[in-house]
Amino acid sequence: MNGNADLQAIYVLWLRQMKRFIRARSRLIANIVQPFFFLTVFGFGFSSFRFGLDLNYMDFLAPGMITMSVVFSSIFAGVSVIWDRQFGFLKEVLVAPVSRLTIAFGQTLGGSTIAVAQGLIVLGISLLLGVKVNPLGILPALAFMALTAFSSASLGLTIASRLEDFHGFQLIMNLLIMPLIFLSSAFFPIQSAPAWMKTVMLLNPLTYAVDGLRGWLIGASAIPIYVDLAALATLSLTLTTISAIAFSRCEV
């Protein structure tokens, strides 16, 4: 395997996603409107609730909405391989003299970059809405967003390797991703949930993504940040490996 050629292939797969992202404005807008909507409606609507925390609800909600936006965007980027299969472009990629592993990595990297960019946009919206963010926490928060994005993009790619078309994708979004978001402490703190739900939330990997981000940005994590980081890194590594295996097995 030629290292330089692999880098070139990863770069061009990444570049393609950037170009498509910049050109598909509707997708960008759709992915920003939803968190913006949630932030304003829930942020202002629940502004007098405290959930037993010494926090403004809007401040509490912002990291959750950033994570949600990152997760949606990167899963979608991973799943877009289904699109490539339907429109034939996947064949062009698979018949190229590069390994499947390289292709999977380039694809995931591109999707993650877009997702982190969207997360940053939602962060910007939060700032405009008056969320008080710790400036020193932004850089480590970026790392959390990147890990979250890499995990979700890998999950998306795994789904895409197994699905022929988009019919199954809606089902997976509704039955898997939405419950994971709702039970990730994005909307309410773990502390205020009943014991059984707390257990479920602690088993949900997204909880660690949201909690870690909240720790860095707002300074209010419920779980020690190194635990968040360890959980998220493990998840990321596991899902990347699974997606590489699944993708190398898919046929056109």
Place this chain on the structure above:
Amino acid sequence: MPAIEAWDLTKVYNGSLVAVDHISMSVGEGEIFGFLGPNGAGKTTTIKLLSTLLKPTSGHARVAGYDVVREPDRVRRSIGIVFQDPALDDQLTGRENLDFHARIYGLSRGERDRRIREVLELVGLEGEAGQLVKNYSGGMRRRLEIARGLMHYPRVLFLDEPTLGLDVQTRRAIWDYILKLNRDEGITILLTTHYMEEAEYLSDRIAIIDHGRIIVVDSPGNLRNTVGNDVITVGCGSCERLRLRLEGIDWVRKVILHDDTLEVYVREGEDKIPVIVRIAEEEDVDVTSISLRKPSLEDVYLHYTGSTIRGDGAGSSGEVKPMAGRWLRR
């Protein structure tokens, strides 16, 4: 060394559907080799096997000297493919699609720019290269795909139904590109088609393929000769006299009399026309018109795929079965 070789190449889907059935073939360097067969005959699957997109169930194949199973990366580096269905990113411009290809095939920066210019010129898309592919017509997309398939100097180019669904002018233009490529760049080309005239116009040799098997391989001319007689149609004044005379000649296979025309079945008809005219003069028969019809590849095709039907036990008469039913069935 042949550019493409296959020995008993076989692909079985899901353990039962035999798409490619013990295909053995050899295509020489610089040859244009045509796969002619109905939809579902196994043409595309064979291309997928030879281009490493699918793994054969059994058998071997070498492309550009490399084994398709053991050296897939080397095979991929040596081949270009134009797929049956478009495989372009229509959110990118024509040039960006080519640039993507050049980079993923590891061309250096200088090579990339030069080669993009060259292939765009070859297919006449220099002016449109900056536009998004979604604004391209079907013919422009095909030409872009052919250009892309050539970027990395492939030794073998696979063209899977290169003109499917294109209008007549575009088809003719693409045929000319294909011949030019073969001539100028010396590329070996394997193309599949179910258009008779396409196979005939382009191919040095044609393999008629049906039910995943190669039924016959030969040059278009030889294929025509093995099957049919040429038909000379003579318009004449007193045909009956001419018919009697012609029926006695050994190289005349059959004569059919219509009202004022004779159909004469012979081999190498172009040589026989002057002879027939001379005989008519000897017999004092007025010849008002004369025409020659060579058997078409379609006749050949019917002959061979038709004999497969008989082989299957579906018919026993000597007549060739009409094709319509077979095409519908697929």
